Amino acid sequence: MGEQVMLKGDRAVAHSVLSTQPDVVSAYPITPQTGIVEKLSQMKADGDLRGEYLKVDSEFNAASSCIGASAAGARVFSATSSQGLKLMSEPLFTASGMRLPLVLAVANRSLSGPLSIWNDHTDAFAERDGGMIQFFAEDVQEAVDNVLMAYRVAEDPDISLPALANLDGYILTHVKEPVEIPTEEETNAFLPKREPHATLDPKNPKTMGAFARPEHWTETRYAVHDALRRSADVIGETVEAFADQFGREYGLEYGGLVQTYGDEDADVAILGLGSIVGTMRDVVADHPTSVKIVKPRVIRPYPVEALREALAGVESVGVLTKEVSPGHQSTLASELKSAMYGSGHNPTIQSYVLGLAGRDVTKAEIADIVDEVAAAASSGPSKTFVGEEDWPQLDRDILPNEVTN
Amino acid sequence: MSSMEEPAPPEPEISHDDDLFTPGHRACAGCGPALAMRYITETTGENTIISHATGCMEVVSSPYPESSWGVSWIHDVFANAPGVGSGVEAAYRAFDAKEGFEEYENHDDVNFVVIGGDGATFDIGMRSLSGMMERGHDILYIAYDNEAYMNTGIQRSSATPFGAATTTSPPGEESFGNDTNKKNMPAIAAAHGCEYVATASIAYPTDFKKKIETALEHDGPKYIQVSAPCMLGWEFDSAETVNVAKLGVQTGMQPLYEIEHGEVTNVMSLSERKPVDEYLEKQGRFSHLFAKEDGDEVIEEIQAFIDEQAAELGLDQ
Numbered sequence: 001m002g003e004q005v006m007l008k009g010d011r012a013v014a015h016s017v018l019s020t021q022p023d024v025v026s027a028y029p030i031t032p033q034t035g036i037v038e039k040l041s042q043m044k045a046d047g048d049l050r051g052e053y054l055k056v057d058s059e060f061n062a063a064s065s066c067i068g069a070s071a072a073g074a075r076v077f078s079a080t081s082s083q084g085l086k087l088m089s090e091p092l093f094t095a096s097g098m099r100l101p102l103v104l105a106v107a108n109r110s111l112s113g114p115l116s117i118w119n120d121h122t123d124a125f126a127e128r129d130g131g132m133i134q135f136f137a138e139d140v141q142e143a144v145d146n147v148l149m150a151y152r153v154a155e156d157p158d159i160s161l162p163a164l165a166n167l168d169g170y171i172l173t174h175v176k177e178p179v180e181i182p183t184e185e186e187t188n189a190f191l192p193k194r195e196p197h198a199t200l201d202p203k204n205p206k207t208m209g210a211f212a213r214p215e216h217w218t219e220t221r222y223a224v225h226d227a228l229r230r231s232a233d234v235i236g237e238t239v240e241a242f243a244d245q246f247g248r249e250y251g252l253e254y255g256g257l258v259q260t261y262g263d264e265d266a267d268v269a270i271l272g273l274g275s276i277v278g279t280m281r282d283v284v285a286d287h288p289t290s291v292k293i294v295k296p297r298v299i300r301p302y303p304v305e306a307l308r309e310a311l312a313g314v315e316s317v318g319v320l321t322k323e324v325s326p327g328h329q330s331t332l333a334s335e336l337k338s339a340m341y342g343s344g345h346n347p348t349i350q351s352y353v354l355g356l357a358g359r360d361v362t363k364a365e366i367a368d369i370v371d372e373v374a375a376a377a378s379s380g381p382s383k384t385f386v387g388e389e390d391w392p393q394l395d396r397d398i399l400p401n402e403v404t405n
Numbered sequence: 406m407s408s409m410e411e412p413a414p415p416e417p418e419i420s421h422d423d424d425l426f427t428p429g430h431r432a433c434a435g436c437g438p439a440l441a442m443r444y445i446t447e448t449t450g451e452n453t454i455i456s457h458a459t460g461c462m463e464v465v466s467s468p469y470p471e472s473s474w475g476v477s478w479i480h481d482v483f484a485n486a487p488g489v490g491s492g493v494e495a496a497y498r499a500f501d502a503k504e505g506f507e508e509y510e511n512h513d514d515v516n517f518v519v520i521g522g523d524g525a526t527f528d529i530g531m532r533s534l535s536g537m538m539e540r541g542h543d544i545l546y547i548a549y550d551n552e553a554y555m556n557t558g559i560q561r562s563s564a565t566p567f568g569a570a571t572t573t574s575p576p577g578e579e580s581f582g583n584d585t586n587k588k589n590m591p592a593i594a595a596a597h598g599c600e601y602v603a604t605a606s607i608a609y610p611t612d613f614k615k616k617i618e619t620a621l622e623h624d625g626p627k628y629i630q631v632s633a634p635c636m637l638g639w640e641f642d643s644a645e646t647v648n649v650a651k652l653g654v655q656t657g658m659q660p661l662y663e664i665e666h667g668e669v670t671n672v673m674s675l676s677e678r679k680p681v682d683e684y685l686e687k688q689g690r691f692s693h694l695f696a697k698e699d700g701d702e703v704i705e706e707i708q709a710f711i712d713e714q715a716a717e718l719g720l721d722q
Contacts (some may be wrong), residue, residue: 023499024492050502052495057536061488064481064533068456068492071479074499076492091488094481200477200493202452202515207472209480216469 002247004178005076009140009167010035012179013079014107016147018043021185023074026054029314030084031117032169033107037079050073060371063088063095063102070100071208073157073199078102081121081169082109089127095162096224097175098209101154101194102162105147107171108274108322110357118358119169120322124299125331131224133163133231136274137261139300140177143167145248146297148182148191153240155194159231161224168275170358182246190245232257232301250297257303258310259295266292268374269311269347272320273299273332276361280320283366289374299332304339311340316348318373320366322355329389348376351389359393368392431465435643436460437633437650438522438549439702440607441478442473445518445547448617451476453516456490458525459483461556461635462549464640484529487537487546490519494542498712516621517544524554526630527588538597538626545620547629551635559638563588566658567710568703569690571638576693581703586710594628597665600663601627607634608650610663612673619663626704632659640689649687656684657711660720674722678715681708 007015014036017025025036025044043049056062059080066076080088085106095102110120124134137143146165154163156279167173182190198206198342210218232255241255243249251259261277262284271294272280284291294310294317313319321332322398328334333351340346352369355361369392425446432439442462446453453476457463463480466473481489488554497512519531519537525691526548537544553571554560561574565583570576574583594602603624605613613631620627634650636643653659654673663675682704685691715721 023503024495026492026495028647050499052499052502054491054495054540056491057532057539061485061491061536064488065492065495067481067485068489069490069492069496069499070481071489072454072493072496072500074492074496076496090482091485098481105666200479201511202454202477205475205477207467207474207478210467210469210472211464211480212469335478350705362456 001241002180006176007140007179007181008035008145008174008176009172010107010174011039011182012140012144013167014043014145015181016144017077018049019182020075020077020148020151020182020191020285021050022077023051023362024054024066024069025049025051025077026056026062026069026082027078028056028059028062030081031108032173033079033081033084033105035173036105036107047340059084059087060091063091066101066102067091067095067098070095070102071200073194073196075151075194076102077104079105080109081107082111085127086111086124089130092127092132092162093130094209097220099160099227100162101160103147103150103154104162104164105175106164106166107169108166108373112302116357119171120356121322122323122327122356124164124166125323125325127164128300131161131228132300133161133228133298135163135298136163137165137167137298138275138277138295140172140175141179141248143172143183143252144179144181145242145246145250148187149235149238149242151381152191153231153234156234157195157197159227159234159337160232161227173276180246186245190241192360228301232303235298235301245390254306254310255298255304257298258306259297260310261295263290263292263314265292267313267315267377268292268370269314269316270318270320270366270370270373271296271332271336273322276320276322276355279361279363280366281382283363283370287370289370291370293391302335302339305337307336308343308345311347314347316364316373316377317350318369319349319351320369321351321353324353332388350376353389353391354393366391418671426466427473427475429471429474431468432461433637433643435636435646437607437635437646440610440646441549441613441631441633442466444607444610445617446476448614448622449476449516449518452514453477454493455517456486456519458486458521458523458530459556460522462520462522466558475618483525485533486519486521486525486530487533487544490517490544491537491540491542494519494544504560505708517542519544519546519660521546521548522556523548523550523552524562527563527590529711535597538594538599538628541625543624544626546626547619548628548630549633550630551633551638552587553635553638555635555638564590566707568694568707570693571690576697580719581697581700582690582693591628591630591664597626598630599626600666603629604657604659604661605631606650606654606661607628607631607645608654609661616663638690640692641687645664649684652679652684652687655679656681657715657720658684660714660718662718669718672718672720675720676722678721681711
């Protein structure tokens with residue numbers, strides 16, 4: 001433990017997966033995820049990955065075969081991005097309904113159309129309501145570590161849900177960083193063997209995936225809802241156990257659900273998901289304003305209490321987000337507003353939609369946002385609604401030429 | 406409609422001696438596919454895991470918290486039963502390969518079975534089935550073919566025969582019903598390299614069960630397509646299911662054969678193939694062909710299609 005190696009993000013994630021020795025890996029190539037499953041293919045070819053590797057016809061059947069294998073009691077893994085995650089969506093929703101743990105690495109990429117292979121979070125947010133745990137990673141090390149933590153939470157018999165370990169496409173998958181890779185021994189000490197509550201065992205016949213009439217469906221859905229909410233505590237215990245064993249801490253003071261950086265007593269905060277937080281940290285380090293950075297590590301379960309605590313003394317929050325729910329506003333912002341409602345604390349929340357489809361987010365742009373957010377701190381809660389959302393990178397000069405006109 | 410013959414007594418081979426697909430399910434009286442399910446579990450026995458596509462047989466057999474299945478059984482979505490089955494089979498291969506994994510024993514003798522209707526097989530699940538066959542999973546796929554989307558209310562599938570009325574291929578001023586011939590799925594399965602492919606009919610249970618047994622002797626993917634009439638969608642008296650299925654075989658509409666290693670074998674030949682009218686006139690879904698002007702031309706087209714198919718298979722003795 002403790003030895004760092006220089007690895008590309010996709011390769012590093014593959015090594016992390018290898019340390020869990022999944023029984024079945026099933027995957028289909030898609031940019032920018034492909035490096036993960038290419039590396040796993042090589043590991044299988046070299047005899048290092050001892051489980052089965054299914055080279056399937058589509059992401060649809062990657063998810064489907066993971067569901068079948070998980071139902072048989074196997075530890076399973078797949079990886080995907082964007083359109084591939086969309087193609088998995090139908091079976092993934094059933095995986096949570098059937099309470100089958102699967103772990104997927106998602107190299108986040110925008111959804112068509114227009115087609116784009118570059119990074120944003122529209123793919124992850126499109127699966128928001130599927131009953132899956134969703135982790136986000138700021139850097140390659142966190143992406144590596146989230147794989148282990150995702151398995152431990154997803155396979156916990158009291159949770160038993162699918163989990164997505166998101167990492168930003170290209171920004172994390174295609175960058176080399178010094179990382180510590182857990183060995184199989186270390187992972188075995190951290191991640192217990194899966195003990196499913198039921199399997200497709202011929203000696204003990206079970207019917208899985210029965211259909212539910214109105215008198216049962218509500219309860220089934222509530223059970224998923226309840227398990228996903230309870231998973232917040234399990235994540236907290238898992239992050240703590242991870243820190244104890246590996247020495248890397250991910251927001252222990254906020255139950256492992258949220259991390260903060262910068263001045264804990266600042267009036268001004270900026271909030272972001274994933275790799276953008278690294279740039280935010282650089283900006284804040286040099287900025288004259290005292291700023292707190294708030295980084296949710298998960299979007300499901302939604303960390304309401306942790307965010308309320310993290311924003312307790314904050315007067316003005318800027319949400320920097322790489323997604324939007326067209327016709328409303330960014331989901332990251334609207335959910336934060338919803339979380340603060342009724343908390344007795346009502347900071348100004350301004351939303352900035354940026355970094356869509358790989359558009360570079362510069363330090364200067366973030367510094368401008370910090371200035372705006374700081375200026376709003378003294379003006380009290382904003383009275384406007386949609387108007388609060390800003391698209392700082394929108395090029396109005398080319399807008400008339402787009403398909404909208 | 407012409408006069409109906411006295412229903413023949415059921416085949417003596419029908420047995421009711423296992424509890425792996427139990428009564429109490431919600432299938433219609435006279436359901437052909439429900440007979441197919443019983444013949445399947447009677448043959449595969451209890452050492453079986455079934456992955457089942459969405460469809461009539463899934464819905465009637467698994468209303469939570471009840472189940473008709475005495476074998477391990479999973480349903481996920483409409484299009485992915487072969488993908489799910491692939492994962493189950495791969496998991497057991499992985500368990501068996503694990504050193505020192507003592508709670509699992511060797512699962513070589515487990516029968517991995519995937520079941521889908523014609524819509525799940527010929528249409529929406531074809532990619533999933535193609536992948537399962539191409540990758541060589543040790544799985545028996547059984548398509549129960551009732552020639553339309555019966556579960557959603559009798560819509561046309563690519564297994565629907567030429568001239569048949571469904572709710573999405575209705576006859577009308579400018580329509581004689583479905584305007585395409587049935588997709589040749591057995592040939593598609595054989596082209597994937599399945600060592601064993603067969604067609605069967607619920608009217609010939611001994612033959613169907615023997616084919617399941619033969620299929621299970623082969624490692625790798627295998628495909629059986631069983632003709633299973635739907636009294637509701639085909640519009641015939643629910644006492645007539647087996648007779649209609651039998652007429653399907655006797656007219657050459659549902660030829661019974663095997664394809665082993667890509668070669669057609671064991672064609673169940675007919676000493677006196679009956680004209681297709683005898684099959685069509687028993688079913689309301691073809692009644693417009695007898696009522697409509699020029700309907701006889703469509704019947705001739707159907708007969709010509711059958712004749713051609715019979716010649717290719719060497720169906721006539």
